[in-house]
Amino acid sequence: MVLPNSFYARKDVVKIARELLGKVLVTTFDGALTSGMIVEVEAYAGATDKASHAYGNRRTTRTEVMYMQGGAAYVYLCYGIHHLFNVVTNVQDVPHAILIRAIEPLEGIDAMLERRGKEKLTPALTAGPGAMSQALGIYTAHTGTSLQGHIRIEDRGIKIPKKYIVAATRVGVAYAMDDALRPYRFYIKDNRFVSKGKGL
DNA sequence: CAGCAGATTGACT
DNA sequence: GTCAATCTGCTGC
Numbered sequence: 001m002v003l004p005n006s007f008y009a010r011k012d013v014v015k016i017a018r019e020l021l022g023k024v025l026v027t028t029f030d031g032a033l034t035s036g037m038i039v040e041v042e043a044y045a046g047a048t049d050k051a052s053h054a055y056g057n058r059r060t061t062r063t064e065v066m067y068m069q070g071g072a073a074y075v076y077l078c079y080g081i082h083h084l085f086n087v088v089t090n091v092q093d094v095p096h097a098i099l100i101r102a103i104e105p106l107e108g109i110d111a112m113l114e115r116r117g118k119e120k121l122t123p124a125l126t127a128g129p130g131a132m133s134q135a136l137g138i139y140t141a142h143t144g145t146s147l148q149g150h151i152r153i154e155d156r157g158i159k160i161p162k163k164y165i166v167a168a169t170r171v172g173v174a175y176a177m178d179d180a181l182r183p184y185r186f187y188i189k190d191n192r193f194v195s196k197g198k199g200l
Numbered sequence: 201c202a203g204c205a206g207a208t209t210g211a212c213t
Numbered sequence: 214g215t216c217a218a219t220c221t222g223c224t225g226c
Contacts, residue, residue, distance in 0.1 A: 082207095
């Protein structure tokens with residue numbers, strides 16, 4: 001079942017992030033269906049979170065999408081090269097979002113290998129937010145689109161036992177000072193498609 | 201308007 | 214381990 005807008009419209013972004021583990025991210029672009037199970041996410045709590053682009057309710061061309069009603073895609077360019085995919089949560093004008101950092105490939109692996117210019121399935125194919133977006137064919141033009149269309153997240157009944165869910169600090173947000181310490185990163189223990197990050 | 205840093209990745213020493 | 218690639222947006226001249 002495709003997760004409905006009501007799933008994203010709730011107010012607890014950290015809880016939603018945790019629930020996304022084990023769900024399946026699916027894209028259908030240029031005739032190819034590609035999908036993978038979400039194994040790593042990070043919550044960004046908008047106005048009150050220094051690590052968020054929308055800290056202090058800052059509005060720019062780029063962050064405008066985060067103010068939409070939950071259930072939209074927020075895709076932005078990092079370091080001028082990498083497309084990072086987030087899902088917008090909460091109600092309109094509350095800029096919460098969840099960064100999907102890594103998936104375990106399920107369907108359309110050939111198409112993902114082609115998009116990434118790779119021969120063999122390794123964790124490098126989808127472990128890491130930039131790599132994952134490229135594998136799924138997601139880029140900045142998709143920002144603001146609904147998660148009920150070519151990009152969607154499905155519940156296929158996979159349940160991750162609590163003891164396999166690890167909470168940690170987020171990757172690459174040291175500049176956020178005290179907010180960098182928030183345990184807003186969640187990943188599935190022992191899954192080899194979880195990204196390594198840099199300074200963990 | 202120039203300069204810099206960033207929710208990263210991959211190529212090279 | 215080090216570093217370049219290169220867009221968006223902030224800071225300061």
